[in-house]
Amino acid sequence: MRQVSPSELQELATDIELELARLGELENAIVQVRQEIDRYPTLSGVFYESLALKLHNFYTGCERIFQLIVSELNGALPSSFDWHKRLLNRMSVEREGLPPVLSSETVQSLREYLGFRHIVRNIYGFELETERVEDLVQGYSQVWHCFESEVRQFVQGLRELAERLEEC
Numbered sequence: 001m002r003q004v005s006p007s008e009l010q011e012l013a014t015d016i017e018l019e020l021a022r023l024g025e026l027e028n029a030i031v032q033v034r035q036e037i038d039r040y041p042t043l044s045g046v047f048y049e050s051l052a053l054k055l056h057n058f059y060t061g062c063e064r065i066f067q068l069i070v071s072e073l074n075g076a077l078p079s080s081f082d083w084h085k086r087l088l089n090r091m092s093v094e095r096e097g098l099p100p101v102l103s104s105e106t107v108q109s110l111r112e113y114l115g116f117r118h119i120v121r122n123i124y125g126f127e128l129e130t131e132r133v134e135d136l137v138q139g140y141s142q143v144w145h146c147f148e149s150e151v152r153q154f155v156q157g158l159r160e161l162a163e164r165l166e167e168c
Helices: 006-039 041-074 083-090 104-122 130-167
Strands: none
Touching: 006 041, 006 130, 041 083, 041 104, 041 130, 083 104, 104 130
16 A cells, blocks of 8 residues: 555545445436336336446446545556456455455455446447346345445545544
8 A cells, every 4th residue: 555644545535435425326216217117118128228327337436436445545556458357356455454445245246237337338228138137236226235335334444544644
């Protein structure tokens, strides 16, 4: 971990909390769109495309948090063709004075959303497998709440570390 000042740790914690708030808005939107599929089954294709985009946005928001953490604490993002996977994997690694950002279970769950984001970016919406979208939507709430809880614990660890450093 590079040398980071207490104020930089506090700013990082605040930036992460802002991203969590944005991610929190997705949950209601996903529930609303899912309900529309039941109300208007003839438009389900359009609604599944919307859900796919929201799931894409979910993982992208998670990755923004990972990028903030790695950029501030390590100084640089991983490089190479598989940097997205490597970045996610780093979130389950303990850092000097800080616990891992995420449990290995949450990282494993997020791999599904990372893979799905890649699919969404590389196919037309009408080519989506609605069963896959539905499976990810079904698991979304649990994954989101685990992610949010674990990241909030990490933020608390950042704030505590900042306070300890200020005392020195």
